[in-house]
Amino acid sequence: MDENYDMLAKCLYGFESVLARELRNLGAQNVREGVRNVQFKGDKGFMYKANLALRTAIRILVPIETFTLRTEDDLYQNLSRISWEKYLDENATLAIHSSVHSEIFSNSHYVSLRSKDAIVDYFRKKYQKRPSIDLKHPDVQFDIHIQKNTCTVSLDSSGESLHKRGYRTDTNIAPINEVLAAGLVLLTGYDGTQNFVDPMCGSGTILIEAAMIANNIPANINRSEFAFEKWPDFDEELFALIHDSLLKKIRNTDKKIIGFDKAPSAVRKAQSNVENASLEEFIKIERKNFFEETSPVDRNVIVVFNPPYGERLEVNVPVFYKQIGDTLKQHYPDTSAWLITSDFEEGLKNVGLRTSRKIKVFNGKLECKFVKYEMYSGSRKTSKQS
Template structure:
């Protein structure tokens, strides 16, 4: 039986807790939350499963060496000393990604270059030939992280960021990141136990991620591949078993998932992406202006959306008559007048605009949309009349 080894899953700020929960549910051991990362232990099969199934991970890296480093020459010598033939050959290509937070090392690109030099020199000294660098599609991607005087050398098992799910072929301006969408849904408590609506669905990312959560479909089942598939020790039979086992855990969904958008181009793109994800049977998208709609079914409704206006877009992308105050006021009015029995969540980086909604959120969760500090806010729209105090509770995180 193969021994477990340490891995690190990188994520977005604010998603550490839900990523740790995902890892525990998958069967990881020694799960420890960090800042924008969660460390854990598992075997090779679990590394495959983590890449395939985790919704809130950006990358899964496998540490292979840790050492103290004093200066540039010391760094070069210690990288050179590693037995790189265990991981690549002269016929392989490689790339290096570096992150530095140190007084002795201030330029990540320089650290990547020194790493490349040490690896190339090692092979040239051993075999008289050297492996080539390929930054776009390497056989091995090496991750260097220097914090103060500690250097961690890891192999990137994912390759391209895991937010590249593989289903999104058409996008609108400023589309939401797939990992961000999945994380917002999990933070909102979405579990597939009622109807779901994204009233401003854009290219359909939130709808697709919501459906995969509801049906327990592996997050990255549509990806073309992972970096670990090029590793020398890749076990294709084991990987196929992991894929098969994960697909057996999918479940049926007995509610409705619906998306609205008033732009015909957005509807077309959403339909293309949803079809590409093989989820057309679960999702309905319609050309509608949310502000002219009302709830279409009885029973509870879970709403989660990413309003299309704000700092995410250049002013030239907005309608000439766009008014922030009116837009957010219309969100509040539409929820109050047309959506009883609804838990409504949305993300915004325009914190001032929230004042115009006219409702007090029951939750505010700090997240980041790219580099923009944002809030995921929740509004509870009750069925029938409720005392005002229940609508005016506020919990800030």
């Protein structure tokens, strides 16, 4: 039986508590929230499970060494003392990702280069041969994180970012990241026992993530590979066991998951992505204009949408957001409506509804707010501005 060891799951800002809850529900031990990350303990099988099942994790790291830095040269010297043959051999390929928050180093690319020098020099001195660099498809990927004077060296068990689920082939302008979409859906409290609507669905990412949550489908079941599959100690039998056990927990929701968009190209792309995810049975997508339609579901519904904002906005902002508020008031009674936007002043204030929650999140580098409107029927409607 493998022993438990420390791991770290990276996430987007604002989703630490959501990821921590996911980890606890999966069975992680000693879960501790950080900033854009959550630390936890688990064994090799749990590391496989975390990569397959976590919806809000960007990557899963396995720390192998931590040391203190006082000078630039300390990085090379400390890395030279690690027994690198435990993790790769001289014929393997590697890549290094670095992140730096320190006065000693200011450039993460430089840290990656110095770290690469230390590793290849180690092999050259000991074996007269050195591993090669392959930034696109390495055998082993390392993560170097420097926080002030502390350097942590980790194995990256995921490889490509876990937002690359494998189902999305068609996208529109500025598509929402799959991990962000899943996190937003989970923040609403959606669990598949409610009906779900995305009235500006774009390429369908929010709908697909909602359907996967509703049916308890592992987030990364469609991915073609993970970095740990190339590790020397990869246990194919154990991975297959974990994979199959997760598939057995899939359930079928009987609630509606509906999306629409006014652009024919968006509808086609969304339908194509839904097919790639094998979710046609659960998601209905139609060409409709949100501003001209009533809610397709009359009760127990959560509405989540990602309207145009920031760089992709080609509308009159005050008028557009006022239309959003008017449409929700007139056509979406008894609804919990959520939207994400970076247009705080010109946008949100013109919705004309009181927000019951505001959560700070980021869409790429854009600071956004994810806001909730509780829509009531009859006299409980409100037009008080947030």
